[in-house]
Amino acid sequence: xxRLRMNVKPAGSSGWIASAFCAAVxxxxxxxxxxxxxxxxxEVKSPGGITAWLVEAHTTPLIAxxxxxxxxGSAQDPEGRLGLANFLASMLDEGAGDLGAKQxxxxxxxxxxxxxxxxxxxxxxxSFETLTENREAAAQLLALAINRPRFDAEAIERMRxxxxxxLASAARDPARVATEQWMALAFAGHPYGRPANGTPKSxxxxxxxxxxxxxxxxxxxxxxxxxxxxxxxxxxxGSMLDTVFSALPxxxxxxxxxxxxxxxxxxxxxxxxxxxxxxxxxxxxAMPRTDKDFMAAFVLNTILGGSSFTSRLYQEVxxxxxxxxxxxxxxxxxxxxxxxxxxxxxxNEEVGQSLDVIRAELKRMAADGPTDKEMADTKAYLTGSFAxxxxxxxxxxxxxxxxxxxxxxxxxxxxxxPQIDAVxxxxxxxxxxxxxxxxxxxxxxxxxxxxxGSGG
Numbered sequence: 001x002x003r004l005r006m007n008v009k010p011a012g013s014s015g016w017i018a019s020a021f022c023a024a025v026x027x028x029x030x031x032x033x034x035x036x037x038x039x040x041x042x043e044v045k046s047p048g049g050i051t052a053w054l055v056e057a058h059t060t061p062l063i064a065x066x067x068x069x070x071x072x073g074s075a076q077d078p079e080g081r082l083g084l085a086n087f088l089a090s091m092l093d094e095g096a097g098d099l100g101a102k103q104x105x106x107x108x109x110x111x112x113x114x115x116x117x118x119x120x121x122x123x124x125x126x127s128f129e130t131l132t133e134n135r136e137a138a139a140q141l142l143a144l145a146i147n148r149p150r151f152d153a154e155a156i157e158r159m160r161x162x163x164x165x166x167l168a169s170a171a172r173d174p175a176r177v178a179t180e181q182w183m184a185l186a187f188a189g190h191p192y193g194r195p196a197n198g199t200p201k202s203x204x205x206x207x208x209x210x211x212x213x214x215x216x217x218x219x220x221x222x223x224x225x226x227x228x229x230x231x232x233x234x235x236x237x238g239s240m241l242d243t244v245f246s247a248l249p250x251x252x253x254x255x256x257x258x259x260x261x262x263x264x265x266x267x268x269x270x271x272x273x274x275x276x277x278x279x280x281x282x283x284x285x286a287m288p289r290t291d292k293d294f295m296a297a298f299v300l301n302t303i304l305g306g307s308s309f310t311s312r313l314y315q316e317v318x319x320x321x322x323x324x325x326x327x328x329x330x331x332x333x334x335x336x337x338x339x340x341x342x343x344x345x346x347x348n349e350e351v352g353q354s355l356d357v358i359r360a361e362l363k364r365m366a367a368d369g370p371t372d373k374e375m376a377d378t379k380a381y382l383t384g385s386f387a388x389x390x391x392x393x394x395x396x397x398x399x400x401x402x403x404x405x406x407x408x409x410x411x412x413x414x415x416x417x418p419q420i421d422a423v424x425x426x427x428x429x430x431x432x433x434x435x436x437x438x439x440x441x442x443x444x445x446x447x448x449x450x451x452x453g454s455g456g
Contacts, residue, residue, distance in 0.1 A: 039390065041400065041410040044228075046238035048246040052226035053400050053410065054237055057393060061132035063230035064393040066401040070225055071335070072124040072218035075191040075257045080205065083198015084214050085119035087163060087206050092117045094155035096144035101155045104141070113138040115145065121192060122257075122335040123405055124218055129394060132231040135240065143244045149215065151208045163203045170197065174279035174446040175345060177271060182281040182341075182444040185269055186262030192337060220252035221245065227400040229393045259336045261285040264442045271446045277325075278351040278447030282358065283341040284439050289333040289406060295419050296427040297331050297340075297435065302382060303374045303428070304365060305329030305342055310377070312365070316357055317344065323354045333406075340435055352451040359441060366436035369429030383417040 042054045074085045093108070093115050095101040108115060114129040126146070130138035170176045180195055187193030197203075224245060228237055262285050287293055305313040305328050313327045329342035346354050370378075390396045403412050445452060 039396070039413060041413065042234060043410070044234045044237050044241070046241040046246075048242040050221065050224070050226065050238075050241040050245050052228055052237065052241055053404060054227075054232070054234060055229045055396060055400070056231075056233060057229060057396075058231050060393075061231050062393050063130050063132060063135060063228065063232050064397040065126075065128040065226065065228045066397040067126045067128075067224065067226040068123040068401060068405050069218050069220070069252065070123050070223040070405055071254050071257075072223060072252065073120040073122045074194075074196040075121050075336075076214070076218060076255055077191070077194065077196075077198075078210075078255075080202060081198075081210050082194050082202040083163065083196070084202075084206060084210055085124060085218075086197050087159065087203065088211050088214055089117040089119045089124070090159045090162070091151060091155065091211060092145045092149050094159065095150035095152050096141075097148045097150075099144065100150070100152060104144075107141055111138045111141065113141070115142060117145075119196070121196065125401075135232070135236075136243075139240050139243045143247070146219065146244060147247045149211075151211050153208070156206075156208060156211070160203060160206065163198070164200060167197060167200055167203065172273075174273055174275050174277070175281075175343065177273065178279040178281040178343070178444045178446040181269060181271055181446070182283060182442065185264045185266065185444060186283060186339070186442050187260065187337070188264070190260050190337075191257055192260070192334065216249075217253045220249045222250060223252045223254070224248065225401065225404045227397050227404060229397040229400070257336050261337050262339050262442060267440050267442055268452065269444045270449060270452055271444065272448060273446050275447050277345055277347050278445050278449045279343065279345045280351055280355060280443060280445045280449075281341070281343050282355070282441045282443045283339050284435060284441060286331050286333070286338040286340040286435060288338045293427070293431045293434065294331075294333070296423045296431040299375075299378055299382065299420060299423045300365070300370070300428045300431050300435070301329055301331045301340065302378050303370050304361070306331075307378065307381065310381075312361055312374075313342075313358060316361055317354055321353075321357065323350045323357065327354070327358070348448050349450045351445060351447070351449040355441075355443060355445075362436045362441070365432045369425060369432055372425065375425050375428065379420055379423070382420050386417055 039055050042056070044052050044054045072085070074083075077084045093104060095104050099107060111134045112131060113134060114127065116127040118125045118127075128138070128142050184193045226241065226245070232240070262283060287297055303312060305311045308314065308328070311328070313329065317324045317327045324344050324346035327342065327344040329340065332339050332341050342358070344351070344354050344358065389399050403409070
């Protein structure tokens with residue numbers, strides 16, 4: 001998929017724009033150096049009824065917008081057209097309105113603006129950044145991309161080649177294959193179990209009508225979530241929101257996605273690949289974000305495998321035994337399922353022992369819970385590092401969109417750290433038993449591991 005593009009005009013007749021943009025980005029690094037709690041998050045409603053969150057920051061002449069069409073991710077891919085959302089994300093800046101792909105890209109460069117689109121499992125995301133003085137022209141270009149994408153044949157075929165090349169590369173990457181195979185194992189028969197980027201056949205079969213149909217079903221006002229951070233006031237933002245989004249249909253036409261949880265009768269699946277080291281992915285069901293135990297699970301996961309160099313698993317697997325190059329875990333709450341998910345990569349001869357150590361640590365955590373020191377250090381780390389997520393307009397916008405899509409409310413900025421502080425060691429012990437006691441990991445391994453069976 002395409003990632004966010006940086007379109008900066010080279011020095012010349014308009015080179016000063018690029019210089020101003022870069023200077024503004026550097027200056028923005030100092031924004032919000034105080035605590036995240038100091039932010040004022042406004043809720044703005046445009047004359048046309050579009051709602052957004054706004055944080056005004058007038059220190060630098062930059063505006064960052066992040067938006068999502070909630071529910072419109074790859075889980076909406078039709079059967080036979082897997083990877084369609086991913087394909088669409090690469091097409092929206094490849095010509096729109098009266099501008100072909102080349103003219104559209106040239107106009108982006110003239111405006112020194114950023115525009116990008118991406119697909120998740122449960123939402124379709126957009127990203128937009130502009131200098132204040134180019135706001136109106138940049139917003140009009142964004143409006144074209146969102147409302148009137150062209151889907152020209154030449155651009156479709158060019159993007160198709162890129163997607164097929166990406167799939168071919170991914171098929172040779174043990175870590176990516178292990179993740180995709182784990183999802184297929186744990187969510188068999190569910191949209192979460194399908195490859196989000198598609199297959200060579202499904203991508204080859206995508207048509208202009210498929211892209212236009214997905215766009216028409218997913219892009220709508222009722223699922224739109226918008227946040228804006230930067231040099232703009234509420235009244236001006238209201239006008240910009242209507243420029244960009246007012247032409248969208250009122251309601252999306254989404255296919256229902258059933259609530260589920262990861263489960264598999266086959267607990268171990270080995271996928272043969274001729275590589276010197278194996279990549280393993282492992283996981284279990286977890287609780288949704290709305291569960292009363294979620295924050296305790298978040299703290300637990302940070303202790304266990306979510307804090308890189310200080311986690312238990314890193315210490316036990318890499319530092320003490322030298323078994324693996326890296327090991328990590330996460331709690332991943334999706335819209336219709338939640339999972340405890342982790343990964344490890346190591347030599348084929350040592351993947352089995354690495355997984356044994358991981359299983360033993362989960363069992364030990366379920367039996368004994370964390371230590372007082374682990375609790376204190378982890379809570380200090382989580383609360384102390386939170387403000388670092390709010391250092392630039394773009395990062396603030398990223399965080400706020402995540403909060404908005406997750407339904408956390410504007411007050412989460414103030415309540416998040418107190419929620420972590422309120423987690424007790426007994427909470428974490430209880431949640432460790434809930435997550436790990438009596439459960440067998442679901443594992444996929446890609447490579448040629450020694451001492452592992454095929455898992456049936």
